[in-house]
Amino acid sequence: MARVIVDIMPKPEILDPQGKAVQGALPRLGFGQFQAVRQGKRFELEVTGPATAEVLAAAHQAAVTLLSNPVIEDVVSVRAEPEPSLEDPTTQGPAA
Amino acid sequence: MIRFGVVTFPGTLDDRDALRAVRLAGGEGVSLWHGDRTLHGCDAVILPGGFSYGDYLRAGAIARFAPVMETIIQAARGGMPVLGICNGFQVLTESHLLPGAMIKNNHRAFICREQPLRVETSQTAWTSAFSPGQEIVIPLKNQDGQFQASDRTLAELEAEGRVVFRYQGWNPNGSRHDIAGITNPAGNVVGLMPHPEHAVEPGFGPDSAAGARAGQDGLGFFTSVINWLSAGAAA
Numbered sequence: 001m002a003r004v005i006v007d008i009m010p011k012p013e014i015l016d017p018q019g020k021a022v023q024g025a026l027p028r029l030g031f032g033q034f035q036a037v038r039q040g041k042r043f044e045l046e047v048t049g050p051a052t053a054e055v056l057a058a059a060h061q062a063a064v065t066l067l068s069n070p071v072i073e074d075v076v077s078v079r080a081e082p083e084p085s086l087e088d089p090t091t092q093g094p095a096a
Numbered sequence: 097m098i099r100f101g102v103v104t105f106p107g108t109l110d111d112r113d114a115l116r117a118v119r120l121a122g123g124e125g126v127s128l129w130h131g132d133r134t135l136h137g138c139d140a141v142i143l144p145g146g147f148s149y150g151d152y153l154r155a156g157a158i159a160r161f162a163p164v165m166e167t168i169i170q171a172a173r174g175g176m177p178v179l180g181i182c183n184g185f186q187v188l189t190e191s192h193l194l195p196g197a198m199i200k201n202n203h204r205a206f207i208c209r210e211q212p213l214r215v216e217t218s219q220t221a222w223t224s225a226f227s228p229g230q231e232i233v234i235p236l237k238n239q240d241g242q243f244q245a246s247d248r249t250l251a252e253l254e255a256e257g258r259v260v261f262r263y264q265g266w267n268p269n270g271s272r273h274d275i276a277g278i279t280n281p282a283g284n285v286v287g288l289m290p291h292p293e294h295a296v297e298p299g300f301g302p303d304s305a306a307g308a309r310a311g312q313d314g315l316g317f318f319t320s321v322i323n324w325l326s327a328g329a330a331a
Contacts, residue, residue, distance in 0.1 A: 010199075014244055015270070017200035066161070069154055069190065071197040072244055 002051035004059040007077045008068045009040035040076070043067055051080030098322045101128040101138035103168070103184075105159045109146035110181065110293060117293035118142070121318030130162040140177040140221070140321050141168050143184025145237075145291060155198060155240045156186030165191060177221035177321045178285045182238055185277070185287030194278055194287045195253070196245035201238070202270025210302035210311075211236035211290050212264035213276050217257050220283040221324040225316040231264055232313035233302045236276075236290040243271035243278075243289070253278055261288050292317040 010016045016038045023037040045062070047055050056078060063075045100118040102125055104111045115125035126138050130148075135141065148159035159165065165187070172178045172193050180188035188194045201207060212233050215226040226232070245253070250273055253259050261277035269289070277288025292314030295301040301311035 014199065015202060015242075017202060017204045017242075021204055066157065067153070069157065069197050071189070071195075071246070072199055 002047050002049070002055070003081045004045040004047065004051055004056060005077070005079050005081050006043040006045065006059060006063045006067055006075065007040060008043070008063065008073050009076050010038060011072055011074055014072050040073075041067075056080060098123045098140065098325055099126050099136075099138045100124065100318070100321070101126045101135050101141045103128045103130060103141065103143050103164055105130040105146070105148035105162060107147040107150055108144055108183070110144040110291065111146075113291075114142045114144040114181070114293045117296040117314060118318050120296050121315050121322065123318060123322055128164055130159070130164050132164045133167055135164075135167055135171060139325055140179070141171070142293075143168075143178070143180040143187050144293065145182030145184060148183055148187065151183070151240070154186075154190070156183060156188075156190040159183075159187045160190035169193060172280075172285050175282060175284050177324065179222050179317065179321075180285075180287035181291055181293065182241075182289055185289055186240065188285060188287040193285050194280060195249045196243055196275075196278070198240050198289070199242045199244055200240050201242050201268070206237075206239045207241070207268055208235070208237040209268065210234075211268060211276075213261045213290060214264050216259050216262055217279070219257065220260055220279045220286050220320075222279075222286040222317050222320050223260055224324050225320040232316070233304065233311055234290045234292050234295040234314050235302060236268060238269070238289055241269040241271065241289045243269075243275045245272060256281065260286055261290070 019038040026034050045059055060078045068075050100123045102111050102114045118125040186198050189197050210233050215230045218224050218226050218228055258279050259275055260279050262274045263276050267274050279286045295311045295314035298310045304311035
């Protein structure tokens, strides 16, 4: 079992209304130190086998055809992540 | 009689209104289901407003891959008149039949108002009944209505006369160049955020000079197609 993580962000030149809304709320809670907030999307795609190069290529293809709209968004990363076993306290989190 | 197909996706809201608008304009309305692969002999297609597939992921992003869209995309490339209204406009941009994309309104709120528009061109299947520069008023109601496109795309749209409608008086959502609607190079595919199908019948439209709720400026969209197709058949 492996997991592919896809991160997508609104393009820098495009106003991000959701990020702006979050930015407006932060100072009201005392978080005045953050000058800007941008909000993106994270997808977790699970595969039964290992995250091979083919799987990553397919994930990238899915990212540019369905998961993102290239007019307004950038795919900032497509990467494999071994599934962390949260129950096991000896696990120090994903290696890479 | 011209047959207008009106697509229903899961989450579509305005399909019945669009079917009624088509009938009031003198056409025949045909319901199309998102799972259909045939257009049942339709001469034109309307993608109505709503929240297709819950608008999850992005507005229109999942609807764009519905079986009926494959057929519609082919037909649109072949010249069939296609109108995308609100969510339907978002489906058309996601389908790459029209450039650009819609993001959340710049003020971040849902908006519902009677919206004045300037018709910029009558050289499309859906605006041939209007004159360039004509002002019309039809309802606008959405949350993701801010039209965005790259500088290069905007320059192309402007240079080729493909901006079909511009917001008049006040830009209600931050759309670039006040753009409310655009067309493809052939003029058969048009998308816009405001709703012509809600301004087709006295008593149920926007206020107008003729009286309260008397506005019928939306009718011209549908009579335009009837004229456009009839002229094509006669030519």
